[in-house]
Amino acid sequence: MDYEAMLDRAKEILPDETAESSRFELPKVKGHLEGPRTVINNWVQIAHALARKPEHMLKYVQKELATPGEILKDSAVFGSKLPAAKINEKISQYADEFVFCKTCGKPETKLTKEAGVYFITCQACGAKNSVQSRI
Numbered sequence: 001m002d003y004e005a006m007l008d009r010a011k012e013i014l015p016d017e018t019a020e021s022s023r024f025e026l027p028k029v030k031g032h033l034e035g036p037r038t039v040i041n042n043w044v045q046i047a048h049a050l051a052r053k054p055e056h057m058l059k060y061v062q063k064e065l066a067t068p069g070e071i072l073k074d075s076a077v078f079g080s081k082l083p084a085a086k087i088n089e090k091i092s093q094y095a096d097e098f099v100f101c102k103t104c105g106k107p108e109t110k111l112t113k114e115a116g117v118y119f120i121t122c123q124a125c126g127a128k129n130s131v132q133s134r135i
């Protein structure tokens with residue numbers, strides 16, 4: 001199966017997780033395989049849609065997938081062959097942990113770090129919640 005086919009298949013299989021909690025639609029990865037590597041061309045674009053730093057999102061995803069990664073221009077390059085669905089799943093997890101408000105589910109939030117702990121402050125409802133993940 002080539003990468004585009006994997007992407008299409010991922011679209012069919014993945015449930016629309018964002019529909020229930022929020023109208024915000026999480027962008028899906030666009031990418032291709034380059035030898036033993038996976039290149040995601042719209043990494044920076046997705047991070048910006050979430051108003052997060054591309055490097056921070058990469059740090060989380062590469063740890064979750066146990067694969068080294070780096071940012072090259074607007075892309076993320078991972079050191080192994082990864083199905084698009086896996087990466088979409090981890091970005092969705094990242095958004096759940098570091099972007100969406102735990103109180104109202106909206107994505108308009110700010111991420112801050114205080115004494116080693118991340119906090120999400122919601123610009124819609126004003127709630128402030130700590131993040132469980134340590135990255």
Ligand SMILES: [Zn+2]
Nearest residue numbers: 101104122125
């Ligand atoms: Zn909120």
